[in-house]
Amino acid sequence: MVILWGILIVAVLGVIAVISMYNQLVSVRNEVKNAWAGIDVQLKRRYDLIPNLVETIKGYLAHEKTVLENVIKARQQAIDVSGVKEQGRAETALTQSLRSLFAVVENYPNLKANQNLLSLQEELASTENKISFSRNNYNDWAQKLNTAVEQFPTNLIAGTFNFHKEEFFEVEDASVKEAPKVKF
Amino acid sequence: MTLTYTEIEKQKNTRIWVFFIVVVLFYFLIAVILANVTKAFFVLQAADLFGRGSPFLTRHELLNVLLFALVAATLHAFYSIHHVSSFVTQNLGAIAVDPADTYHQRFKTIVEEVNVATGNKYIIAPVVIPTLAMNAFALSHDDRHALMGVTEGLLSKLNRQQLQAVIAHEVGHIVSGDSYQTTLGCSFFGIYAAMLSGMRKIFRGGRVRISGRAGGIVLFLALIYILLTLLQFFYNLIRLFVSRDRELRADAIAVKITRDPISLSEALVLISRGWRGFGDIDSNLESLFIMNPLREEVDESEGFWADLLSTHPPIRKRIALLTQMAHVDAQAIEEHVLSQEKIKEKTRESAFEKKGSQWMVMEKEKGWAGPFTFPQLMHLGWVTPDTWLKGIEEESVKQAKDEPLLKPFFEGQLKGFQASALLCPTCKQSLVEETYEGAIVKRCLFCEGVLLEENKMPRLVIRREVRFDERIERLAELAQKSGLQKFRLRPPGNARSSLQCPRCGAWMVKGFYTMAYLVEVDRCFSCNLIWFEKDELELVQYLIEHTKGL
Numbered sequence: 001m002v003i004l005w006g007i008l009i010v011a012v013l014g015v016i017a018v019i020s021m022y023n024q025l026v027s028v029r030n031e032v033k034n035a036w037a038g039i040d041v042q043l044k045r046r047y048d049l050i051p052n053l054v055e056t057i058k059g060y061l062a063h064e065k066t067v068l069e070n071v072i073k074a075r076q077q078a079i080d081v082s083g084v085k086e087q088g089r090a091e092t093a094l095t096q097s098l099r100s101l102f103a104v105v106e107n108y109p110n111l112k113a114n115q116n117l118l119s120l121q122e123e124l125a126s127t128e129n130k131i132s133f134s135r136n137n138y139n140d141w142a143q144k145l146n147t148a149v150e151q152f153p154t155n156l157i158a159g160t161f162n163f164h165k166e167e168f169f170e171v172e173d174a175s176v177k178e179a180p181k182v183k184f
Numbered sequence: 185m186t187l188t189y190t191e192i193e194k195q196k197n198t199r200i201w202v203f204f205i206v207v208v209l210f211y212f213l214i215a216v217i218l219a220n221v222t223k224a225f226f227v228l229q230a231a232d233l234f235g236r237g238s239p240f241l242t243r244h245e246l247l248n249v250l251l252f253a254l255v256a257a258t259l260h261a262f263y264s265i266h267h268v269s270s271f272v273t274q275n276l277g278a279i280a281v282d283p284a285d286t287y288h289q290r291f292k293t294i295v296e297e298v299n300v301a302t303g304n305k306y307i308i309a310p311v312v313i314p315t316l317a318m319n320a321f322a323l324s325h326d327d328r329h330a331l332m333g334v335t336e337g338l339l340s341k342l343n344r345q346q347l348q349a350v351i352a353h354e355v356g357h358i359v360s361g362d363s364y365q366t367t368l369g370c371s372f373f374g375i376y377a378a379m380l381s382g383m384r385k386i387f388r389g390g391r392v393r394i395s396g397r398a399g400g401i402v403l404f405l406a407l408i409y410i411l412l413t414l415l416q417f418f419y420n421l422i423r424l425f426v427s428r429d430r431e432l433r434a435d436a437i438a439v440k441i442t443r444d445p446i447s448l449s450e451a452l453v454l455i456s457r458g459w460r461g462f463g464d465i466d467s468n469l470e471s472l473f474i475m476n477p478l479r480e481e482v483d484e485s486e487g488f489w490a491d492l493l494s495t496h497p498p499i500r501k502r503i504a505l506l507t508q509m510a511h512v513d514a515q516a517i518e519e520h521v522l523s524q525e526k527i528k529e530k531t532r533e534s535a536f537e538k539k540g541s542q543w544m545v546m547e548k549e550k551g552w553a554g555p556f557t558f559p560q561l562m563h564l565g566w567v568t569p570d571t572w573l574k575g576i577e578e579e580s581v582k583q584a585k586d587e588p589l590l591k592p593f594f595e596g597q598l599k600g601f602q603a604s605a606l607l608c609p610t611c612k613q614s615l616v617e618e619t620y621e622g623a624i625v626k627r628c629l630f631c632e633g634v635l636l637e638e639n640k641m642p643r644l645v646i647r648r649e650v651r652f653d654e655r656i657e658r659l660a661e662l663a664q665k666s667g668l669q670k671f672r673l674r675p676p677g678n679a680r681s682s683l684q685c686p687r688c689g690a691w692m693v694k695g696f697y698t699m700a701y702l703v704e705v706d707r708c709f710s711c712n713l714i715w716f717e718k719d720e721l722e723l724v725q726y727l728i729e730h731t732k733g734l
Contacts, residue, residue: 035303038300038303038304122293126293126296126297130296130297130300133297133298133300133441134301134303136301136443137300137301137302137303
């Protein structure tokens with residue numbers, strides 16, 4: 001009788017533990033999804049700003065079409081791509097193409113004073129900051145999910161109910177990796 | 185720091201509950217003590233009126249008092265939580281963010297950006313306190329709505345990263361519920377604090393005649409006063425007990441959000457070196473700020489008593505913790521900040537250097553007019569793309585549309601040359617809106633006078649973009665000297681000026697900017713406008729900058 005009760009209690013406790021671990025995993029996964037949606041909003045915002053930017057600059061940069069074309073191409077690629085890692089790569093490319101565009105703009109004093117361009121530039125910079133903040137948020141949650149998926153005993157539940165690890169959203173920071181410029 | 189926001193929030197909820205219960209119990213305790221003292225006093229002092237009885241509350245009376253306190257507390261809490269933000273904004277004179285102001289706009293953008301890091305869980309209203317001090321605060325009135333304020337001094341002195349770090353620190357307070365706690369505490373004890381300050385005013389007035397029964401009442405009031413002071417002290421102890429480590433926690437959250445401990449420590453160095461006081465600030469509010477506005481000795485010490493008695497941890501400790509995270513030396517940060525300050529000082533632009541080239545313009549049927557500077561040219565009104573013009577140092581004549589510098593103007597895309605509807609009081613030309621030190625001012629392009637709203641002065645005075653040359657230095661000395669003479673000759677007062685207010689048309693009033701800065705300016709008191717003639721604004725800025733040493 002005592003043994004039977006003992007088994008029953010252990011079984012009940014086990015079920016409770018499984019349920020709570022499962023629920024925890026679900027809530028973390030939802031947070032990851034939510035955080036990803038947060039990044040997505042900012043990325044979309046950036047895609048929407050770029051056509052305006054191109055429209056503003058086009059008239060001035062008649063001789064440097066390639067820089068503009070690179071930006072347009074990079075934007076299209078970033079929209080088309082799917083998957084966290086690929087998205088990260090595409091965004092890095094887009095950021096770099098924008099940077100080289102603004103480097104070119106520096107050589108055109110008339111363009112630099114253009115009010116539309118200034119506000120677009122400001123808004124793009126702000127969106128980039130927002131992307132990086134929401135990226136941190138996403139990566140924190142992804143890390144939490146990945147730890148849970150790998151750690152004992154949650155890994156057992158994760159295995160059974162098909163939870164898997166999420167990739168980190170990584171963007172290479174061009175400003176950090178850029179080699180120091182040599183002046184002669 | 186491995187806590188996620190949900191975990192912080194869970195902790196926050198328990199913390200807020202514990203705090204809330206303690207506060208409510210304490211509130212009841214005070215009510216009971218006050219009621220009992222009142223009863224005891226009347227029983228002992230005025231026995232002939234009320235009859236003899238026990239000086240203590242009976243069980244029935246106790247119940248009534250508690251019930252009354254409960255009702256009063258609920259009503260009061262409801263009222264004050266809904267009004268706390270307007271109360272604080274009024275108390276500190278905070279104003280909404282000015283969308284045309286570059287510094288304000290930057291602040292607003294950064295708040296939006298940092299809010300993204302929390303998953304946009306909060307609605308944060310940014311406000312600015314127009315003072316030269318450096319400080320920041322946050323308060324929340326419920327789970328979602330918060331108010332964040334920074335001073336003009338902070339906005340002008342910190343760079344983007346440093347400001348971002350400070351804002352992240354304040355967001356840390358919002359996320360971890362500190363702001364809500366403080367708001368709760370403030371609103372509950374607001375009743376007692378108001379009673380206390382009211383009594384202080386009575387005692388300071390000192391015109392209470394003491395005689396007979398009135399003497400008894402004064403004694404009673406004094407007793408209540410002492411009791412309330414004591415209770416306030418105990419309440420402060422409770423409050424302080426919870427508040428010191430939360431600055432450290434907010435710092436940690438800030439680092440988690442921005443991943444940038446260095447900027448936060450730089451910001452702390454700058455704030456601690458600057459002036460952060462506000463003058464008269466409610467002591468209940470001080471724990472809202474990133475650094476104690478009152479600068480108390482105890483803040484900078486450690487140990488049991490210091491921990492207990494101060495709202496803010498020592499700045500050195502905070503910086504040391506932050507620099508440890510980044511594996512850099514605290515000393516190095518301080519030196520870096522100082523050298524950056526010096527570089528910033530050097531890169532200030534002279535207000536008079538950027539005038540640039542000048543042109544002669546062919547005016548119809550009148551011949552060559554000028555020379556005009558670029559802004560004047562654009563303002564003339566009759567310059568079209570086909571107008572002929574000639575650079576003052578050039579020989580060749582060309583049409584305006586061929587001058588690359590004028591191209592953006594004709595395309596209507598140039599910043600900051602919006603003509604306003606107001607006319608210059610001297611030249612009667614329309615004033616032009618221009619960005620000066622990040623704020624919008626209205627300048628006359630011909631006499632170079634500036635029209636300014638009085639409430640924009642704190643911004644201009646604290647911002648350090650424009651460099652003053654020797655001419656301004658000498659003029660400032662002269663102005664101060666001649667001002668002093670005038671000051672001696674006739675008693676300081678305001679005389680009618682010869683100018684009319686551009687807005688309402690009334691005669692303006694001529695007087696010194698203040699009694700400390702003796703530059704004569706024209707004011708319209710009903711529109712709150714100041715008219716600075718050429719150089720006068722720069723003189724005032726220069727004088728304020730160089731006497732306060734800010």
